[in-house]
Amino acid sequence: MSTAGVLDTGGDPTGKLSGTESSLSNWAGPYVTNMLGMGQALAQSPYQAYQGPLTAGPTAGQQAAFQGIANLTVPTSIGQAATTAGQVATQAGQMGFDPTQFTSQFQAPTNIYQAGEGLAGIAQQAGQMGYSPTDFTNQYQTPGDIYQAGDITSGYQTPGDIYQAGDITTGAFTPQAAQQYMNPFLQAALAPQLEEARRQAEISRVAQAGRLTRAGAFGGGRQAIMESELSRNLAQNLSDITGRGYAQAFDAAQRAFTQDQARSLQAQQAQEAARQAQGTQALSAAQQAAQFGLTAQQAQEAARQAQGAQALSAAERAAQFGQTAAQAGEASRQFGAGFGLDALGRQLEAQRAQEAAMQTEGQQALTAAQQAAQYGQAAQAAAEQSRQFGAGFGLDALRQQLAGAQAQGALGRQELQSDIDVLGEQARLGGQEYALNQAAIDAARRQFEEERLFPYKQVQFMQSLLQGLPLEAQQRSFVEPSQFSQLSGNISAIQDAIDLITRGGGAGGSGAASTKEAIDAAVAAGQIDQATADAILAGVS
DSSP: OOOHHHHTTOOOTTOEEEEEEEEEOTTTHHHHHHHHHHHHHHHHSOOOOOOSOSSOOOOHHHHHHHHHHHTOOOOHHHHHHHHHHHHHHHHHHHOOOOOOOOOOOOOOOTTOOOTTSSHHHHHHHHHHOOOOOOOOOOOOOOOTTOOOOOOOOOOOOOOTTOOOOOOOOOOOOOHHHHHHHSOTTHHHHHHHHHHHHHHHHHHHHHHHHHHHHHTTOTTSHHHHHHHHHHHHHHHHHHHHHHHHHHHHHHHHHHHHHHHHHHHHHHHHHHHHHHHHHHHHHHHHHHHHHHHHHHHHHHHHHHHHHHHHHHHHHHHHHHHHHHHHHHHHHHHHHHHHHHHHHHHHHTTTOHHHHHHHHHHHHHHHHHHHHHHHHHHHHHHHHHHHHHHHHHHHHHHHHHHHHHHHHHHHHHHHHHHHHHHHHHHHHHHHHHHHHHHHHHHHHHHHHHHHHHHHHHHHHHHHHHHHTTTTSOOEEEEEEEEOOOHHHHHHHHHHHHHHHHHHHHHHHHTTOOHHHHHHHHHHHHHHTTSSOHHHHHHHHHHHO
């Protein structure tokens, strides 16, 4: 029999999947719904801006340092020193040494030798002349104001307010300090919270007793257990409220103590810095006073040395001039005595002696004129040396005046640098105060941000607890197969069995045996049921 037109229907005898629905598991549904509600509430809440200050702003110390630097001016001593130096330069430029123009002091004598005159008279005078040698004496006299070395001593005196290091200490946060800084009204602040907790517990107890009464279990063991649990929860709640209150009070006391200690430490550091600056200024002033005293002593000693040197030089020159005059006089007397002796030896040659006398007289006049010219030249040289010494002494005075102006300018620069150092230290301390204020502002802002993010972190923590848990439940819906679908499925299975039988017969096997084996294999595989297999075998046979 042919079944090709009947069996090719494509039906599914087992039914079809109509849909799949996914939902949360029953045990996780309330938890996830609550978590999503909290997240939605946080997402819809408005932005909370930080209302506190963001920066500390300049401190009083910094503002004072800025104002001090703006008010700095060049010390007047520097301007005075510059004026003095300019005046010294002007005076030095106006000074000049005009050298003396030396002239010849020689004057020709009027009684110069004339040949043939006065020989007889000179010969007569020569016979009467005699030489007596002069006794030379020391012409030097020691000056009364010769230099005597003075004592140069240090004028340095150690200042009485020199810096002595002090002790900078801070206190310890002891239980006594905690009690001192804690809120004295803590019990009063906790009392309303504790009373409210007791009131809520009483409300819960009354509500619980009402439910037990309605359930007919009032006064039983279950009520005792529930009231015991309620009392335990109340005690735990009261303990939590008290613990949090005391913990917050302790933290606030510790922060207040730390702030007080920081302010005390800052005040001690500022006082110590001020004492250091005062000691440094006193030591610098003492050193400068000693330096100026030593410089004054050195200048006075130099002046006394110059005065002694001048007196000694004048005495030496006076002695030298006196000795020279005595030697000249002695030479003249020796010459006169010699001339007399020649006259006595040449009495016989009167004419020649007279001529020689006239020649000698002329020579003496000439020698005297030469010596007078020489002495005049020496006097001019001495006067020129005196003028040169005076000019050099004036230059030395200008040099000392210039050195004083330079010292005055250096003092002005030191004064300016001292002011700058004080302002710099003031600015540094102001910067430390600014850093402390800024640190307090940053800490307050971080605390605000942590408190603002705390609810979000709670929702994230609730979400993290669900990681790895089976939250999803799936429900599948199937449609029961119709009779037509079942018939189509059977026809399809029969067609497969017939095809299998046909392929088996074509292979050369036994027809009946091969057909039964193929149908049994189809039944075993679940492709057709036993009734369909029996119908097929009956039709084949």
